[in-house]
Amino acid sequence: MAKKLRKKYISSGPMPVPKWENVLVVGAGIAGLEAASQLLSLGYKVTLIDKASYAGGHVASWHKLFPDRTDASSVITGLLSSIAGATLLLSTEILSVHRLGEGFAVVLSGGETLYFKAILLATGFSLFPAEKKEEYGYGVYNQVITNSDLEQWFNEGNDPRINDRKISSVGFVHCVGSRDIKAGNPQCSKVCCITAVKQAIEIKQHFPDAEVWCFYMDLRLFGKKYEDFYISAQKDYGIHFIRGRVSEVSEAIDGEVIVKAEDTLNGRPVKIKLSLLVLMAGIISRNDIQPLAEDLSVMMDSDGFLLSRDNITGITRSQRPGIFYAGTCTGPKTIPESLAEARSAAIDIHNYLRGL
Amino acid sequence: MIPFGFSLSPSSVTDLDKVDTRRYRELLRLEPGAATCIGCGSCSATCTSSAWTGMSVRKVILGLQRGRDVEVDAMLRGCMLCGKCTMVCPRGINTRNLILAAMRISKEDGK
Ligand SMILES: Cc1cc2nc3c(=O)[nH]c(=O)nc-3n(C[C@H](O)[C@H](O)[C@H](O)COP(=O)(O)OP(=O)(O)OC[C@H]3O[C@@H](n4cnc5c(N)ncnc54)[C@H](O)[C@@H]3O)c2cc1C
Ligand code: SF4
Numbered sequence: 001m002a003k004k005l006r007k008k009y010i011s012s013g014p015m016p017v018p019k020w021e022n023v024l025v026v027g028a029g030i031a032g033l034e035a036a037s038q039l040l041s042l043g044y045k046v047t048l049i050d051k052a053s054y055a056g057g058h059v060a061s062w063h064k065l066f067p068d069r070t071d072a073s074s075v076i077t078g079l080l081s082s083i084a085g086a087t088l089l090l091s092t093e094i095l096s097v098h099r100l101g102e103g104f105a106v107v108l109s110g111g112e113t114l115y116f117k118a119i120l121l122a123t124g125f126s127l128f129p130a131e132k133k134e135e136y137g138y139g140v141y142n143q144v145i146t147n148s149d150l151e152q153w154f155n156e157g158n159d160p161r162i163n164d165r166k167i168s169s170v171g172f173v174h175c176v177g178s179r180d181i182k183a184g185n186p187q188c189s190k191v192c193c194i195t196a197v198k199q200a201i202e203i204k205q206h207f208p209d210a211e212v213w214c215f216y217m218d219l220r221l222f223g224k225k226y227e228d229f230y231i232s233a234q235k236d237y238g239i240h241f242i243r244g245r246v247s248e249v250s251e252a253i254d255g256e257v258i259v260k261a262e263d264t265l266n267g268r269p270v271k272i273k274l275s276l277l278v279l280m281a282g283i284i285s286r287n288d289i290q291p292l293a294e295d296l297s298v299m300m301d302s303d304g305f306l307l308s309r310d311n312i313t314g315i316t317r318s319q320r321p322g323i324f325y326a327g328t329c330t331g332p333k334t335i336p337e338s339l340a341e342a343r344s345a346a347i348d349i350h351n352y353l354r355g356l
Numbered sequence: 357m358i359p360f361g362f363s364l365s366p367s368s369v370t371d372l373d374k375v376d377t378r379r380y381r382e383l384l385r386l387e388p389g390a391a392t393c394i395g396c397g398s399c400s401a402t403c404t405s406s407a408w409t410g411m412s413v414r415k416v417i418l419g420l421q422r423g424r425d426v427e428v429d430a431m432l433r434g435c436m437l438c439g440k441c442t443m444v445c446p447r448g449i450n451t452r453n454l455i456l457a458a459m460r461i462s463k464e465d466g467k
Contacts, residue, residue: 213372219394231447234391240421243395263370265395266418272372 021045023349024106024116026292028088029057030079031327031338032122037082038346044353046086047114051093055080057124063154065335066198067225075335097295102356104322117356118322118349119296121306122342123289125328128177128185128282136173136279137249143257143274144249146176146281147192150199162276167207171259171274172196173246174216178282187303189282190332193220196280197229197239203278204237212239213272215246215261223334242270249277283332298323305331316345324349370422379428379461380420386457389449393417399441399451409434413441413451416458429462 023039025032028050036046054060056076065072095107103117130138130146138144142161145153153159174196178189193216200212219241221227233239244261252258256273263270285304293300298318301307306329309317316325326345327338383390393414400412411434419428432455441451 231392235388238391263422265414266370266422266424268368268370268422270370270372 020103020115020117021047022116022353023047023118023120024049024104024114025086025120025122026094027057027122027124027327027329028052028055028090029122029124029327029338030059030075030335031124031329031342032057032120033076033079033083034339034342035120035122035326035346035349036086037079038343039349040083040085042346042350044350046083047089047116048083048086049089049092049094049108051091053091055088055090058127059335061148061155062151064198064202066194067223067229069198094292094295102322117353118324120324120326120345120349121292121296121298121318121329122326123286123292123306123329125283125332126286128183128189128284130176130279130281132183133176133180133279135248136176136246136277137251137257138279141249141251141257141277143251143255144277144279146279147195147199148281150203150278154202165255165275167203167210167275169211169213169256169272169274170200170203170207170276170278171246171272172200172212172214172278172280174214174219174280175245176279176281177284178280179217185282185284185304187282187332188220189280190220190222191334192280192282194223194226194229196278197221197226197233199278200239201229201233201237204239210275212237213274214239214241215244215259216241217243217245244270283328286329289329296320296323301330303331305329316341316348322352324352375421375423377421377423379423379425379458379465380417382461383417383420383454383457386460387450387454389447390417390454392447392449394447396446398444398446402440402444404438404440405434405436411435413445413449413454416455420458425462425465428458429466432459432462435459 022044023046025036025048028048036048039046059072062072093109095109098105103115105115107113127148145161153162177183177185196214204212221230242263244264246259246261248260250258252273256275257277258273260271298320299307306325308315308330309319324345326342395414397414400406400414403411405411411431416428416431435455439452445451
């Protein structure tokens with residue numbers, strides 16, 4: 001590693017006189033935005049970059065958030081208003097990073113080189129590509145969509161896969177690409193059980209006459225007020241819960257899909273015809289994180305997410321001085337968890353910079 | 357018919373589109389708490405009669421959801437209405453009322 005860094009350092013030519021910025025935040029999802037806002041109020045100069053052409057990350061695509069059905073857009077607007085003092089560069093990524101004394105020289109895709117004392121990675125997650133679970137038919141049958149597609153439909157209402165058919169029965173498949181060693185993701189994504197229950201209720205509100213079924217392996221409803229959602233889904237909305245993993249999906253002649261699972265509490269296989277099937281695609285590590293991690297000489301944990309110094313006491317610290325983490329780049333998290341971590345990372349960076 | 361020496365087993369698949377849930381819907385009307393069962397099995401584990409009769413409130417609810425009426429009727433006959441299941445249910449379902457409701461529905465059907 002040291003060898004690699006030295007090589008890079010030498011190849012970067014004569015040492016420039018750096019004009020130090022304080023902190024670079026990579027990723028303007030909710031974690032990056034919150035960390036930037038906290039660092040600003042601690043008095044640091046912050047540059048925030050995002051690959052995407054918009055800020056907010058995944059939450060920018062969501063509609064109403066569990067547990068209180070808060071507008072996702074209001075969360076992002078609130079965060080954006082708190083980073084007015086930062087430099088926000090969209091459609092921007094890191095081309096290369098060189099360690100320079102106690103800081104970093106960073107070449108951005110815009111061509112400019114900037115100097116930072118610390119870097120915070122808030123690069124987030126990727127959604128599991130649902131088409132990889134071929135047996136569920138995503139991308140093959142028009143009746144099969146993902147949790148993310150459904151959030152977009154709640155926002156925009158123009159998905160022909162939903163609009164062009166009569167919705168009389170809807171199924172939700174939990175753990176798509178999560179808790180699945182064969183798919184390469186043994187971890188639980190944490191947010192999809194509660195998202196399924198939330199979306200099932202919302203579907204029922206849109207289509208009150210539809211029967212709604214959730215197929216789960218375990219219901220992992222760990223968070224504040226999540227169990228209340230579940231009770232309400234059962235009692236107020238009559239949503240059916242079947243403990244059993246969907247094994248296959250096929251198309252029926254009448255344009256619906258036939259779903260098969262084992263009803264494990266009943267000890268018998270079940271089948272059912274549905275007009276719409278929603279796959280709860282899980283949270284996996286970003287598919288493009290490897291080159292950036294290599295550039296920064298940070299490592300990946302065995303679950304594919306960025307490796308923290310310590311998973312109990314130092315989740316926001318990388319193993320390299322000056323490089324920190326916040327949010328879902330280290331594993332699946334809810335929004336309040338990601339925000340709390342962003343605040344904690346800001347304090348970590350503050351202590352680090354004070355000690356330089 | 358030619359005796360082949362074997363017969364076809366009926367399918368064990370529950371076709372959720374065809375299940376007759378009339379009894380379950382009636383049960384929900386009489387005891388709405390039935391919808392909140394999470395299948396934890398506390399009721400069956402504590403049941404005084406379960407070991408001898410197979411009675412299980414969890415299975416009664418599930419059985420009615422899946423149209424297994426005959427098995428449900430057999431289970432209900434084992435209940436002594438001791439009320440222990442009401443005490444242990446974490447969802448606070450009034451299992452005593454639930455059992456009585458299920459018995460009433462089953463009796464009306466039997467007429
Ligand atoms: C379907 C679904 C629904 C959800 N609903 C809820 C909910 O209702 N309530 C709740 O609490 N949680 C919910 N969550 C969880 C929530 O989405 C996450 O907690 C949140 O998105 C994490 O934010 P983040 O900033 O860590 O990551 P992200 O949202 O992934 O943002 C990361 C940002 O970093 C940028 N980036 C990545 N790599 C680079 C790079 N190399 N250079 C520059 N920029 C980069 C990305 O473009 C992105 O903008 C849901 C999750 C899913 C999957
Ligand atoms: S949160 Fe629920 S659906 Fe998501 S991976 Fe975990 S158990 Fe599966």
